[in-house]
Amino acid sequence: MTTQSPGTPLPPPKERRRLRERASLTQAQLAARLGVSRETVRAWETGRTTPQGRGGEAYAKLLATLDDPPTPTPEPARRPRPNARTTRPGPEDRTPANSTAARSSADSSAMDSPAAAQTPAQAFDALYAHCAPALIRQAYLLTGRRELARESVEQAFQTAWHRWPEVAVDPDPAGWVRATAHEYALSPWHQFRPRFRNPEPPPAIPADRALMDVLLSLPPSYRRTLLLYDGIGLGLPETAAETEASTPATASRLLHAREAVVARLPDLAAPGLLHRRLAEVASAERLRAARPAVVRMGGERRARLWTRAAITFTVALISVTVLALYTAPTRYQPPVPPGRTVPGVPPRAAPGPLSHTELALRAKLRALPHGPQRLTPELR
Structure with missing residues (x-):
């Protein structure tokens, strides 16, 4: 099966992104x-994937239109700007519809603005506020x-803040944080922590x-694949890439x-119904996220503690x-050799006065000449 027709060739991946950015499209x-x-x-x-089918054909045609130079259009004449000190907005300018449109345009311009216009802390707080509740x-x-x-x-967000120069330039920062959070949540070491040995109360609705019992009975890899594909809505190649598995293995999982859920x-049995039920179960629980500044400061405090501990060690x-x-x-220094029994000297049985034999032996030993000649062996 061909991915696109010969009349609409597909440019390389880097060229696709360049064409989209040149057209000011997100x-x-x-x-x-x-x-x-x-x-x-x-x-x-x-x-990571190659466009195929009708979607790939439409993608190739759209890139071909973006590659063509835009036709210059005459710029409309600008109306004179009214004096801000004397002109007041009329009643039609103060309607809720206009204010809502203004807010929407401001929000869209703020989302499309580059991250360089924000400080790292502001960009991190915006990413946390957008992704933390769903994660x-x-x-x-x-x-x-x-x-x-x-x-x-x-x-996950503290790790992202520590590695913010890498996360900030990532094509999908939300996916980076999501993968980190899922890997930490499914770590097998949590079962050895005393606070997580006992199960938590299940949901109140039967x-x-x-549904939670069925999900928790699945292996962690199957559970994560089902959540990414049916819960979040990722494609099969994207799910395989995030779970670090091949596409056939991901499809099998x-x-x-x-089959286990059904x-x-x-x-x-319907995938759409499963997606809705997963969203309902997750939304039924009151899971509130901490403030971005608290998470960011907590990560910095932990990093300082680990740094001090490393320096101390x-x-x-x-x-x-x-x-x-x-x-x-x-x-x-040579070791002290073990003692040897000297022949002719009877061992002392117990402390006390010496006998005549012992006194005579001591006198005989004291009468021997002193000096190195005592240690010279005699040849016979």
Whole structure:
């Protein structure tokens, strides 16, 4: 099956992104024109997937139109700007519709403005405010624990703040944080933590409780694949790339996960209905995210503590090494040999006065000449 017709060749991935940016289009706007998701457009521009079928043909035709130079149009005559000091807006300018349109245009211009116009803290706070609530709900569906869901998202954003120069230039910062949060939430080491050994109370609604039981009974990889594909709406290539698996393996996981869900909940056979039920279960819980400044300052405080601990450990290791070098012997000291029994000297049985035999032996030993000649062996 061909991806596009010979009349509409597809440019390289970098050229696709350049054409979109030259036309002042965002990935979301281009996806809306083509009728696909923003993640699909991002995968096409990064080269992870190749456009196929009707979507690829429409994408190639749209890029061909963007490649053509725009036809110059005459600029309309500008009306004279009224004096701001004397002119007041009329009643038609103060209607709620106009104010709403103004807010919408301001919001769209703020979203389309480059991140360089903001400080790193402002860009991080905007990303956190936009993604944190949804990520907490996703982490709750993966783990079934409310506190662990909040902790996973906070840890992911703190890691993103520590590596902000890398995250800020990433084509999809939200996907970067989402992958980090999901990996932390599904870490097998949480089962050894005392606070997470006991299960949390299940949802109050029986239908939600049944769906959560089915999700938690799935393997972590199946659960994550089902959430990314049916819960969030990512494509199969994007799901495979985020879970670091091949596309056939991801499709197999998705089919097995759906079969397990339908086997226990036959009413959720339709993928659209499963998507709606996942959103309802996650939204039913009161999962509130902390403020962006609190998460950012908490990450900085933790980084300072780890830095101080590393410095303290290094200083202690250096001190122990110096002390060992200072107290170590500088020359070889032979060990003391074990004692040997001297023949002719009876052992003392117990403390007390010496007998006549012992006194005579002591006198004989004292009468021997002193000096090195005592140690010279005699030749016989």
